[in-house]
Amino acid sequence: xxxxGVSTAHEGRSGTNSYCHxxxxxAVNENDKHVMRSPSVLPIFWGHYYASNxxxxxxxxxxxxxxxxxxxxxxxxxxxxxxxxVLSPIVVDITTPExxxxxxxxxxxxxxxxxxxxxxxxTMVSPPAVSEQNLLYFIFLPTTAEFSGDDIKGRGxxxxxxxxxxxxxxxxxxxxxxxxNDANRTSATKFxxxxxxxxxxxxxxxxxFTDRDFKGFITPEATEVDGNPTCEIGDICEIRGAAPxxxxxxxxxxxxEVEHYWSNWETNCIKGEQPVNLKKFLNAIGFDGTSGLxxxxxARINVDFVASKM
Numbered sequence: 001x002x003x004x005g006v007s008t009a010h011e012g013r014s015g016t017n018s019y020c021h022x023x024x025x026x027a028v029n030e031n032d033k034h035v036m037r038s039p040s041v042l043p044i045f046w047g048h049y050y051a052s053n054x055x056x057x058x059x060x061x062x063x064x065x066x067x068x069x070x071x072x073x074x075x076x077x078x079x080x081x082x083x084x085x086v087l088s089p090i091v092v093d094i095t096t097p098e099x100x101x102x103x104x105x106x107x108x109x110x111x112x113x114x115x116x117x118x119x120x121x122x123t124m125v126s127p128p129a130v131s132e133q134n135l136l137y138f139i140f141l142p143t144t145a146e147f148s149g150d151d152i153k154g155r156g157x158x159x160x161x162x163x164x165x166x167x168x169x170x171x172x173x174x175x176x177x178x179x180x181n182d183a184n185r186t187s188a189t190k191f192x193x194x195x196x197x198x199x200x201x202x203x204x205x206x207x208x209f210t211d212r213d214f215k216g217f218i219t220p221e222a223t224e225v226d227g228n229p230t231c232e233i234g235d236i237c238e239i240r241g242a243a244p245x246x247x248x249x250x251x252x253x254x255x256x257e258v259e260h261y262w263s264n265w266e267t268n269c270i271k272g273e274q275p276v277n278l279k280k281f282l283n284a285i286g287f288d289g290t291s292g293l294x295x296x297x298x299a300r301i302n303v304d305f306v307a308s309k310m
Contacts, residue, residue: 020231039084047142071273101148202258237269
């Protein structure tokens with residue numbers, strides 16, 4: 001497997017890759033349109049903290065469920081992404097000293113190791129199916145660990161992809177990770193509600209769904225001339241205060257602090273839960289309206305229907 005680039009503009013405490021934050025774009029390109037049309041998220045909690053605080057994985061699942069099954073997904077319909085689902089969390093305890101720094105390759109190798117069969121024939125984590133397109137493994141790192149390596153050092157999270165099964169034509173393994181060592185640990189609610197968790201999770205999910213293998217909705221590749229990174233829909237809308245190390249500018253969604261993301265239809269950053277613009281949807285599919293909305297062949301125009309037509 002080739003470990004690819006990360007979500008490019010992410011939550012380092014110094015505002016890493018600020019180029020994307022003020023990017024003047026009219027649209028992110030669809031490229032090969034590799035999105036997760038029906039995303040399914042498998043949360044993995046890696047570390048003793050989660051094994052000894054079982055309410056934390058439960059609370060984190062609430063966050064992911066509110067995002068993936070709720071109205072935060074509305075704005076992703078324009079990219080062909082419908083409502084998603086969340087699988088039962090998996091907690092992986094660590095009985096040896098916990099890591100303090102983790103590279104992308106180390107995290108990938110750990111995930112693949114969890115796929116291996118144990119002596120009883122079971123696996124800790126089920127591997128992706130051949131030609132999988134919708135399953136996202138999302139890892140909450142040990143509370144002791146920082147990201148290391150030039151590609152992710154200082155970031156709050158990232159997502160990545162690779163080809164796991166030789167029978168797949170495209171990448172079939174999709175995963176993301178969030179750093180948790182800065183989160184408030186006085187309670188499960190405060191831990192998950194910390195913007196270092198909730199904002200990062202919202203950012204990485206919306207990007208992984210709309211750009212599962214960096215062949216989806218993303219700005220053009222960087223060139224050796226400009227040296228700038230590619231930017232995804234969360235990157236463009238990630239903004240901090242004017243001074244260094246300022247908190248992210250977020251908004252409250254169902255009690256969680258989450259990030260805005262880019263809308264091609266609105267040519268602006270949006271709150272994901274705002275209603276889908278029916279006129280812009282009809283324009284996007286080239287619907288002339290001569291025969292009325294019944295010509296769409298559906299009794300109900302909802303978010304999933306819009307996504308299915310994009």
